[in-house]
Amino acid sequence: xxxxxxxxxxxxxxxxxxxxxxxxxxxxxxxxxxxxxxxxxxxxxxxxxxxxxxxxxxxxxxxxxxxxxxxxxxxxxxxxxxxxxxxxxxxxxxxxxxxxxxxxxxxxxxxxxxxxxxxxxxxxxxxxxxxxxxxxxxxxxxxxxxxxxxxxxxxxxxxxxxxxxxxxxxxxxxxxxxxxxxxxxxxxxxxxxxxxxxxx
Amino acid sequence: xxxxxxxxxxxxxxxxxxxxxxxxxxxxxxxxxxxxxxxxxxxxxxxxxxxxxxxxxxxxxxxxxxxxxxxxxxxxxxxxxxxxxxxxxxxxxxxxxxxxxxxxxxxxxxxxxxxxxxxxxxxxxxxxxxxxxxxxxxxxxxxxxxxxxxxxxxxxxxxxxxxxxxxxxxxxxxxxxxxxxxxxxxxxxxxxxxxxxxxxxxxxxxxxxxxxxxxxxxxxxxxxxxxxxxxxxxxxxxxxxxxxxxxxxxxxxxxxxxxxxxxxxxxxxxxxxxxxxxxxxxxxxxxxxxxxxxxxxxxxxxxxxxxxxxxxxxxxxxxxxxxxxxxxxxxxxxxxxxxxxxxxxxxxxxxxxxxxxxxxxxxxxxxxxxxxxxxxxxxxxxxxxxxxxxxxxxxxxxxxxxxxxxxxxxxxxxxxxxxxxxxxxxxxxxxxxxxxxxxxxxxxxxxxxxxxxxxxxxxxxxxxxxxxxx
Ligand code: SF4
Numbered sequence: 009x010x011x012x013x014x015x016x017x018x019x020x021x022x023x024x025x026x027x028x029x030x031x032x033x034x035x036x037x038x039x040x041x042x043x044x045x046x047x048x049x050x051x052x053x054x055x056x057x058x059x060x061x062x063x064x065x066x067x068x069x070x071x072x073x074x075x076x077x078x079x080x081x082x083x084x085x086x087x088x089x090x091x092x093x094x095x096x097x098x099x100x101x102x103x104x105x106x107x108x109x110x111x112x113x114x115x116x117x118x119x120x121x122x123x124x125x126x127x128x129x130x131x132x133x134x135x136x137x138x139x140x141x142x143x144x145x146x147x148x149x150x151x152x153x154x155x156x157x158x159x160x161x162x163x164x165x166x167x168x169x170x171x172x173x174x175x176x177x178x179x180x181x182x183x184x185x186x187x188x189x190x191x192x193x194x195x196x197x198x199x200x201x202x203x204x205x206x207x208x
Numbered sequence: 209x210x211x212x213x214x215x216x217x218x219x220x221x222x223x224x225x226x227x228x229x230x231x232x233x234x235x236x237x238x239x240x241x242x243x244x245x246x247x248x249x250x251x252x253x254x255x256x257x258x259x260x261x262x263x264x265x266x267x268x269x270x271x272x273x274x275x276x277x278x279x280x281x282x283x284x285x286x287x288x289x290x291x292x293x294x295x296x297x298x299x300x301x302x303x304x305x306x307x308x309x310x311x312x313x314x315x316x317x318x319x320x321x322x323x324x325x326x327x328x329x330x331x332x333x334x335x336x337x338x339x340x341x342x343x344x345x346x347x348x349x350x351x352x353x354x355x356x357x358x359x360x361x362x363x364x365x366x367x368x369x370x371x372x373x374x375x376x377x378x379x380x381x382x383x384x385x386x387x388x389x390x391x392x393x394x395x396x397x398x399x400x401x402x403x404x405x406x407x408x409x410x411x412x413x414x415x416x417x418x419x420x421x422x423x424x425x426x427x428x429x430x431x432x433x434x435x436x437x438x439x440x441x442x443x444x445x446x447x448x449x450x451x452x453x454x455x456x457x458x459x460x461x462x463x464x465x466x467x468x469x470x471x472x473x474x475x476x477x478x479x480x481x482x483x484x485x486x487x488x489x490x491x492x493x494x495x496x497x498x499x500x501x502x503x504x505x506x507x508x509x510x511x512x513x514x515x516x517x518x519x520x521x522x523x524x525x526x527x528x529x530x531x532x533x534x535x536x537x538x539x540x541x542x543x544x545x546x547x548x549x550x551x552x553x554x555x556x557x558x559x560x561x562x563x564x565x566x567x568x569x570x571x572x573x574x575x576x577x578x579x580x581x582x583x584x585x586x587x588x589x590x591x592x593x594x595x596x597x598x599x600x601x602x603x604x605x606x607x608x609x610x611x612x613x614x615x616x617x618x619x620x621x622x623x624x625x626x627x628x629x630x631x632x633x634x635x636x637x638x639x640x641x642x643x644x645x646x647x648x649x650x651x652x653x654x655x656x657x658x659x660x661x662x663x664x665x666x667x668x669x670x671x672x673x674x675x676x677x678x
Contacts, residue, residue, distance in 0.1 A: 009258070039289055041296045043253035086358070115358070177358070178260070181366045184226050184235060188263075188368055191225045191237050198461035198469035200240050200328045202269040202307050207326070207458025 011174035017071025028082030080109025121161030247338030317590025327457025346443035391426030392657035407439030418492035502533030517541035556587030578610030579668030
């Protein structure tokens with residue numbers, strides 16, 4: 009995972025609340041075998057409406073999604089985060105996230121920042137008055153800036169640490185690589201090995 | 209004096225790489241990682257995304273099983289999504305240099321049949337696979353667990369898993385089984401006793417004289433279904449039966465390695481005086497053949513019994529679920545289990561598709577005819593089992609009987625390939641899950657042992673081997 013500190017990207021005002029993961033990506037996209045390339049499934053029902061925000065040219069390169077409350081509820085599918093990530097989103101802000109969705113975000117290097125209801129509305133109004141405006145997301149100081157607005161967001165310390173260090177679960181385990189190597193050096197020779205192939 | 213430990217705790221101790229502090233999980237080393245086509249593609253993709261390599265391809269092995277057809281295997285796989293998943297596994301294993309046993313290969317077959325058959329599954333190791341029935345391998349005194357796709361990726365990259373410790377449960381099965389009663393009946397009876405959630409958070413250790421008397425095949429059948437009781441894993445301490453089964457297999461230790469391994473393996477048992485978090489007792493002497501009547505593996509009764517009435521359950525939730533199950537299964541309370549007529553018999557799956565299972569069923573059907581109006585499918589667990597069975601003439605016995613003799617794979621156990629139980633048809637199945645729709649849309653499943661499957665195929669209604677005598 010990439011280390012995240014500060015970045016700037018186009019913000020998209022997503023004026024919906026109670027968006028479950030089925031709406032983020034419908035089950036039909038779950039039959040696939042890849043972990044990438046889910047961008048076409050993102051909000052696929054909503055996107056059928058030509059007036060939908062992400063169908064507007066100003067938001068084509070959006071990287072920051074500002075959503076209403078209760079984002080990512082329902083099924084635990086990691087695909088919801090894969091779809092957002094593959095579409096290009098690096099951060100999602102909402103007054104409230106479903107737990108599993110938020111934890112899945114952390115695993116995939118997507119910031120899920122909690123902001124207040126009032127700040128959410130302020131950001132929506134700002135983005136709508138200047139479509140395509142960029143937001144600066146400052147992870148170390150937990151602030152998102154948009155024009156004259158400066159808004160604090162919440163993220164738990166452990167996830168923040170992992171994101172700023174660019175560590176996924178595997179990354180964290182690999183910090184113990186010396187211990188794994190040491191363990192392997194003691195591994196008895198009778199223990200199974202699949203290679204070289206034996207028998208026929 | 210040393211601390212007294214259960215078998216599972218010893219294995220945990222011996223694979224501990226890093227002890228987790230402040231609530232963090234322990235990091236556990238994985239000795240053997242089995243892979244199949246359904247749960248691995250996203251894991252490989254994850255590796256690619258992070259430009260990571262596989263840490264130990266020499267501890268990793270893949271086989272094709274869930275999607276593979278069991279007839280006309282020389283033809284390309286017809287169903288497009290199945291073909292794509294299998295091709296993805298072939299591409300991924302080729303790119304990363306992982307050993308694979310593809311359709312047509314002698315060691316192709318259900319992942320849980322292939323590991324033991326190659327001698328890779330052995331006592332004292334940790335085994336994982338992106339499949340819940342990985343618990344099968346615990347029969348060797350291994351700590352074997354099913355994992356999810358993110359964890360598959362984790363093991364590929366690090367050969368370890370962060371895991372939280374488990375609780376331990378002893379399941380004591382004392383006595384001797386009567387003729388016609390087998391390992392499958394023991395485990396169905398256990399699940400009926402403790403419930404499908406009874407094992408949650410536990411590693412089960414099956415103990416007692418009835419377990420010691422079982423062959424490795426029988427022990428695998430029992431450990432296989434530990435997951436149906438909700439357990440993290442199930443295991444049996446290794447003994448001479450384990451060692452004899454293993455010796456000489458392609459990847460079993462040899463020479464000095466064997467001696468060294470044996471020294472360690474003999475220490476692999478629960479210490480006298482070690483405490484389990486929970487213990488239960490089952491009397492094997494009194495066990496009948498067991499079959500399920502409902503839509504989860506805990507809804508089982510003696511084959512000599514009747515379809516229960518929902519009122520006979522204490523909890524309202526159990527009553528409700530029994531009612532729903534009976535509706536789906538199209539059964540009336542009070543019906544004698546032996547009066548239930550089936551349409552088809554499935555002999556296969558990682559629970560009961562090993563050579564011993566096929567032999568036991570073949571012995572009963574030899575020289576007989578499949579009951580009128582029934583179909584029967586025999587699906588060996590691996591190509592090697594198929595070849596071995598053919599060398600003993602079992603294929604001929606089954607074919608003469610009127611059954612279909614198929615190639616290896618998961619087949620109708622979950623119907624990801626074309627093998628399904630038809631809509632509203634009733635099956636006697638040696639597999640492990642009788643869930644709604646598991647064997648095909650609206651298919652009705654009765655879980656049974658291989659010998660009950662054979663007796664049922666002969667008589668057309670759910671039957672015990674003893675019913676064939678008169
Ligand atoms: S045989 Fe059935 S239970 Fe076993 S691995 Fe295959 S699908 Fe799963």
